[in-house]
Amino acid sequence: MRIAELYGHNKAVISFEFFPPKTDKGYTSLLRTIEELKRIGPSFVSVTMGAGGSTRDKTVEIVKQIENELGITAMCHLPCASLGRAEIAGLLDDLERAGIENVLALGGDPPLDAADSEPAEDDFRYANELVEFIRSGPWSFAIGGGCYPEVHPRATSAAEDLANLVRKVRAGTDFLITQLFFDNRDYYAFVARARAAGIEVPIVPGIMPVVSASNIKRMATLANARIPQELERELDQVADDNAAVAAIGTRWASEQCRDLIDNGAPGIHFYTLNRSPATREIHRRLFGDG
Numbered sequence: 001m002r003i004a005e006l007y008g009h010n011k012a013v014i015s016f017e018f019f020p021p022k023t024d025k026g027y028t029s030l031l032r033t034i035e036e037l038k039r040i041g042p043s044f045v046s047v048t049m050g051a052g053g054s055t056r057d058k059t060v061e062i063v064k065q066i067e068n069e070l071g072i073t074a075m076c077h078l079p080c081a082s083l084g085r086a087e088i089a090g091l092l093d094d095l096e097r098a099g100i101e102n103v104l105a106l107g108g109d110p111p112l113d114a115a116d117s118e119p120a121e122d123d124f125r126y127a128n129e130l131v132e133f134i135r136s137g138p139w140s141f142a143i144g145g146g147c148y149p150e151v152h153p154r155a156t157s158a159a160e161d162l163a164n165l166v167r168k169v170r171a172g173t174d175f176l177i178t179q180l181f182f183d184n185r186d187y188y189a190f191v192a193r194a195r196a197a198g199i200e201v202p203i204v205p206g207i208m209p210v211v212s213a214s215n216i217k218r219m220a221t222l223a224n225a226r227i228p229q230e231l232e233r234e235l236d237q238v239a240d241d242n243a244a245v246a247a248i249g250t251r252w253a254s255e256q257c258r259d260l261i262d263n264g265a266p267g268i269h270f271y272t273l274n275r276s277p278a279t280r281e282i283h284r285r286l287f288g289d290g
């Protein structure tokens with residue numbers, strides 16, 4: 001199923017994101033998580049790929065397994081920094097042969113030791129170049145892209161970031177998934193700016209339920225996502241009590257999702273961190289199952 005066709009049917013499209021585990025134990029646990037989340041009927045799931053293609057083979061293997069063995073529409077993330085054109089073309093051929101119809105085209109982040117170096121002449125630098133490449137090739141993938149309600153950390157300004165996003169969508173991106181955010185006002189303001197700039201594709205909110213106070217602060221900093229004072233205060237009060245943190249995180253994310261759906265968001269993309277309980281509980285609060 002092409003993901004682009006799922007949106008716009010007056011029903012919130014629910015999707016889950018996973019990352020390839022490092023160990024066999026993590027892999028077994030991921031399969032259990034996917035089985036548990038499959039029961040609530042996600043429209044699709046996606047699997048990240050480490051920057052520079054570091055998890056390339058594992059990512060592709062899991063994507064194929066989800067699509068072909070578990071019967072769930074799967075999307076492969078493709079961060080193009082440090083992956084050459086020939087390697088990307090080979091990956092796309094392989095995915096298409098395996099029946100995968102969806103990719104998330106990403107600029108990705110260069111390895112830290114190469115952050116200031118120029119990519120090889122033939123390599124991609126930004127996601128819009130990858131989108132152009134896929135569109136100009138023999139493939140017929142539905143293409144998603146990333147976007148940043150609170151502005152991409154490397155962008156020099158919100159206006160420049162938006163102009164780059166317009167370029168990426170014009171290159172042929174079918175839908176956008178946002179970076180995590182905790183205050184829906186940031187999403188609504190961003191969608192309004194994107195629409196005013198002529199972006200018409202679905203802009204799907206990406207939601208990460210907080211399950212660990214220290215982790216979320218680190219991730220929020222990396223993602224340039226502001227933690228609202230109210231949420232931060234609540235989390236600080238329970239500090240290292242993981243159950244209490246998860247309860248606050250689940251309540252906060254549930255309220256965010258309810259408000260987003262009520263206000264017409266095309267769906268919710270959950271950053272699951274390979275765990276199912278918080279996402280299942282949020283789904284139960286929203287739709288009464290899970």
Ligand code: FAD
Binds near residue numbers: 106127156206
């Ligand atoms: P791009 O569209 O490439 O933009 C990156 C920066 O460059 C922005 O500041 C933008 O304004 C600027 N820019 C864009 N185009 C141009 C241009 N033509 N000229 C000049 N400047 C330009 N990372 C991973 O490594 N693996 C993953 O699996 C992964 N999954 C993700 C999933 C989602 C939903 C999101 C939102 C992010 C994900 N990331 C992942 C992180 C992402 O790769 C990084 O944030 C990366 O820095 C940007 O990639 P991008 O495709 O979103 O940005």
